[in-house]
Amino acid sequence: xxxxxxxxxxxxxxxxxxxxxxxxxxxxxxxxxxxxxxxxxxxxxxxxxxxxxxxxxxxxxxxxxxxxxxxxxxxxxxxxxxxxxxxxxxxxxxxxxxxxxxxxxxxxxxxxxxxxxxxxxxxxxxxxxxxxxxxxxxxxxxxxxxxxxxxxxxxxxxxxxxxxxxxxxxxxxxxxxxxxxxxxxxxxxxxxxxxxxxxxxxxxxxxxxxxxxxxxxxxxxxx
Amino acid sequence: xxxxxxxxxxxxxxxxxxxxxxxxxxxxxxxxxxxxxxxxxxxxxxxxxxxxxxxxxxxxxxxxxxxxxxxxxxxxxxxxxxxxxxxxxxxxxxxxxxxxxxxxxxxxxxxxxxxxxxxxxxxxxxxxxxxxxxxxxxxxxxxxxxxxxxxxxxxxxxxxxxxxxxxxxxxxxxxxxxxxxxxxxxxxxxxxxxxxxxxxxxxxxxxxxxxxxxxxxxxxxxxxxxxxxxxxxxxxxxxxxxxxxxxxxxxxxxxxxxxxxxxxxxxxxxxxxxxxxxxxxxxxxxxxxxxxxxxxxxxxxxxxxxxxxxxxxxxxxxxxxxxxxxxxxxxxxxxxxxxxxxxxxxxxxxxxxxxxxxxxxxxxxxxxxxxxxxxxxxxxxxxxxxxxxxxxxxxxxxxxxxxxxxxxxxxxxxxxxxxxxxxxxxxx
Numbered sequence: 001x002x003x004x005x006x007x008x009x010x011x012x013x014x015x016x017x018x019x020x021x022x023x024x025x026x027x028x029x030x031x032x033x034x035x036x037x038x039x040x041x042x043x044x045x046x047x048x049x050x051x052x053x054x055x056x057x058x059x060x061x062x063x064x065x066x067x068x069x070x071x072x073x074x075x076x077x078x079x080x081x082x083x084x085x086x087x088x089x090x091x092x093x094x095x096x097x098x099x100x101x102x103x104x105x106x107x108x109x110x111x112x113x114x115x116x117x118x119x120x121x122x123x124x125x126x127x128x129x130x131x132x133x134x135x136x137x138x139x140x141x142x143x144x145x146x147x148x149x150x151x152x153x154x155x156x157x158x159x160x161x162x163x164x165x166x167x168x169x170x171x172x173x174x175x176x177x178x179x180x181x182x183x184x185x186x187x188x189x190x191x192x193x194x195x196x197x198x199x200x201x202x203x204x205x206x207x208x209x210x211x212x213x214x215x216x217x218x219x220x221x222x223x
Numbered sequence: 224x225x226x227x228x229x230x231x232x233x234x235x236x237x238x239x240x241x242x243x244x245x246x247x248x249x250x251x252x253x254x255x256x257x258x259x260x261x262x263x264x265x266x267x268x269x270x271x272x273x274x275x276x277x278x279x280x281x282x283x284x285x286x287x288x289x290x291x292x293x294x295x296x297x298x299x300x301x302x303x304x305x306x307x308x309x310x311x312x313x314x315x316x317x318x319x320x321x322x323x324x325x326x327x328x329x330x331x332x333x334x335x336x337x338x339x340x341x342x343x344x345x346x347x348x349x350x351x352x353x354x355x356x357x358x359x360x361x362x363x364x365x366x367x368x369x370x371x372x373x374x375x376x377x378x379x380x381x382x383x384x385x386x387x388x389x390x391x392x393x394x395x396x397x398x399x400x401x402x403x404x405x406x407x408x409x410x411x412x413x414x415x416x417x418x419x420x421x422x423x424x425x426x427x428x429x430x431x432x433x434x435x436x437x438x439x440x441x442x443x444x445x446x447x448x449x450x451x452x453x454x455x456x457x458x459x460x461x462x463x464x465x466x467x468x469x470x471x472x473x474x475x476x477x478x479x480x481x482x483x484x485x486x487x488x489x490x491x492x493x494x495x496x497x498x499x500x501x502x503x504x505x506x507x508x509x510x511x512x513x514x515x516x517x518x519x520x521x522x523x524x525x526x527x528x529x530x531x532x533x534x535x536x537x538x539x540x541x542x543x544x545x546x547x548x549x550x551x552x553x554x555x556x557x558x559x560x561x562x563x564x565x566x567x568x569x570x571x572x573x574x575x576x577x578x579x580x581x582x583x584x585x586x587x588x589x590x591x592x593x594x595x596x597x598x599x600x601x602x603x604x605x606x607x608x609x610x611x612x613x614x615x616x617x618x619x620x621x622x623x624x625x626x627x628x629x630x631x632x633x634x635x636x637x638x639x640x641x642x643x644x645x646x647x648x649x650x651x
Contacts, residue, residue: 007636009458012454012458012461013456013460015462016461018465019461019464019468022468024560032571067401080450080457084502084507084508085507100457101452101453101457102453102457102461103492104464105461105464105465106462153529168467168468170467170484172242172485174486179529179530190533191529191530191532193533194533195529200640215474215477216474217474217478217481218467218474218477218478218480218481219481
């Protein structure tokens with residue numbers, strides 16, 4: 001899958017690039033308005049990650065010209081200027097989603113996947129791992145050919161685990177992505193433990209060939 | 224004791240006019256009396272000349288005017304006259320006047336002359352003069368009346384004219400008391416024809432504008448500073464995240480990295496809260512529509528259920544009302560209710576309860592506590608923490624207050640009753 005990142009903070013750009021390459025994306029990047037415009041006009045991407053404040057011009061202008069050229073281009077706005085107006089305007093011009101900096105990579109990945117799933121043929125609506133498959137569109141989890149009933153949060157947790165099997169998923173990331181934007185970071189996050197316990201029990205009872213392991217004090221990973 | 228400017232000058236006017244009039248009356252009296260005596264004396268001197276001429280022409284009057292009669296003079300022969308015989312000596316005497324049946328003041332001229340034969344005679348001429356005491360009393364009475372009339376006129380003029388003149392000042396004061404910081408439109412300049420008040424208006428307006436400017440730039444500063452922090456925070460957090468994906472790290476290293484990241488996340492949360500505050504204060508949430516609070520409460524309770532269960536707190540929703548519609552910003556309604564519910568769970572006791580009671584025009588959120596009543600003067604302040612609490616950034620309730628300050632639909636009350644905190648959202 002081909003991704004273009006337009007972001008003027010080189011360090012941030014490099015981090016995102018590293019992460020997405022680890023996730024086996026094909027990544028190209030631009031760190032200013034002109035460079036971004038050049039790439040957008042000449043190549044096609046599955047998704048463009050776009051910063052709003054760029055040297056040389058506004059990301060929103062870039063978004064406009066991009067939409068003039070190709071209405072179907074998927075765009076995810078990344079912005080430090082997390083203002084309501086920018087968000088509304090960006091979505092009105094035609095961005096698919098808006099992610100405020102700083103964000104968790106897991107969240108970035110989930111957003112990219114869901115945008116691509118919605119907009120292109122490449123998007124897999126069903127994620128498979130071992131004998132478990134998860135259908136995002138219909139929100140159904142199957143173990144072998146048996147449906148596994150999960151509540152909303154259990155489903156979301158499993159989705160995040162399945163996006164990156166064998167990778168660490170931190171408690172803070174889980175709390176924020178599954179339990180909502182307004183979770184106070186400083187809240188005691190131990191409540192996640194009992195939720196994970198329930199999910200593990202359900203997976204085990206359904207004889208799924210995967211398990212969730214605790215990484216002590218940090219988070220969990222799917223194995 | 225403060226006295227209105229209308230009456231402030233009055234005591235000075237009363238005293239000053241009294242002194243001025245008293246001095247004036249004394250001078251007036253003295254000058255007038257001097258003039259009166261001068262006139263009377265001139266008349267007496269003139270009479271003397273006429274009497275002496277008559278005595279030369281007609282010497283028998285020397286013999287038959289030994290007593291005062293109708294003529295009001297008497298001539299008496301003098302033995303052993305000296306040089307000063309014909310000197311004029313004036314005096315004032317009280318002489319019985321049958322008309323008034325009492326002694327009345329007379330002006331008397333004592334002098335002398337030599338007859339045609341060279342005999343010395345004394346001459347005494349008298350005439351009725353002003354009754355000084357009566358005159359003084361009359362003068363005092365009329366001056367007193369004049370004084371009272373003048374003072375009353377001044378008081379009345381002051382009362383009405385000054386009252387009218389100071390009206391713009393009073394209005395300016397009223398407007399100032401209604402002025403709310405951050406809302407320039409709440410102070411209106413009062414049109415006035417008085418130069419000083421016009422100046423006051425200009426200065427007050429100027430001062431308000433300047434303060435608002437400072438306030439505005441302070442708000443902008445907060446917003447910009449928070450924004451500028453986002454990117455370095457994002458870089459640091461994401462770098463740590465990349466590092467944590469390294470499978471060669473051992474658990475101890477992971478825990479340390481995770482600790483660093485958690486601290487950074489607290490900073491992000493604090494930063495987001497500050498940004499939210501400044502955004503609310505900068506009126507960036509303007510889109511209002513009719514928001515039903517009930518589904519928001521329900522979905523929040525659903526979201527918070529897990530945390531509550533973990534903390535051993537029971538969430539109870541009371542009342543079967545389906546709609547609680549308020550003209551509100553949807554995002555802010557979400558934040559408002561979320562902050563109140565989170566607090567109710569966070570500051571609860573083990574096996575406590577959070578009760579959300581929904582009425583027709585109010586939503587009551589109560590939670591068990593053993594902290595005693597909170598001081599409503601402080602809990603809405605920024606960074607106020609009831610007890611030293613590491614899990615709180617101290618901004619939750621001040622965000623609640625900022626949200627409520629920017630609308631006129633609902634208000635929030637706090638009360639403490641029998642071991643429970645109550646936060647009540649009441650429709651106005």
